[in-house]
Amino acid sequence: MPDSCAAYGCANRRCLELRNKGITFHKFPKTGERRRKWELALRRDGFAASERTVLCSDHFRSEDFDSTGQTVRLKDGVVPTIFNFPAHLQRSVATRSSTTSRRAEDNLPVDLMSDVGATGERRQATDHLYALPACPKAIKAKLEAASVRVRKLQREKSNALRREKRAKNNIRWLE
Structure with missing residues (x-):
């Protein structure tokens, strides 16, 4: 039975075609805090990984891999970070809305405020x-x-x- 990636919405299954494309599959850590971090990174309610649960390499950054030998391995302490979550699972980005934080931005020197436009919206810094x-x-x-x-x-x-x-x-x- 082929292994499937446990990530939300990922349809990658362990097969020769994906192997030829360079996609690798990695088992969850056996125990400990790292396993817990992997499970939390998936954002699936009530999810508990089994011994055969795997994630594909699409969910890790390229610098997370150690490919010095013949086998591609993950470096120690790596946690999956690349996911394509639907809107209801996206984490909201906190914006500053308190009076104190707005006042602090107003008191910044002019050279530090160069990325703020005349209307107050943020521009890309040059x-x-x-x-x-x-x-x-x-x-x-x-x-x-x-x-x-x-x-x-x-x-x-x-x-x-x-x-x-x-x-x-x-x-x-x-x-």
Whole structure:
């Protein structure tokens, strides 16, 4: 019996076609807080995962996977985050509506309010300096993490090219 993804509205079933597309299936953690987080992430009332319950890779970010070996695995502590919930299961985004929060926004310096238009509506900021951490150490840590990721991807690319070359040589020898 093929396994189906337990996510709301997901029709992915474990089969050769999806495997060839690169979709993988992952069992729920066996016990503990992580399993509870996975169950809560699905937003299904009264849902309790069994030993065979799985989620497909469509519900995880690409950086959640460890694909250094032959088997694609999830990194430790990862929780599924990508779902296509209907409107009644969407979480509402909290907006500031209290007098105090509005007053605080009114007292901001002009340069911090550059993304607010003349009518008070928010515009897209043209510069993204607000996204940079204030601490240079944090920027350096992000840069180092990105460098590690680049080196890892270069190594994976090199390995893939070597595998491809070996496969072509094997095919040539078989002909």
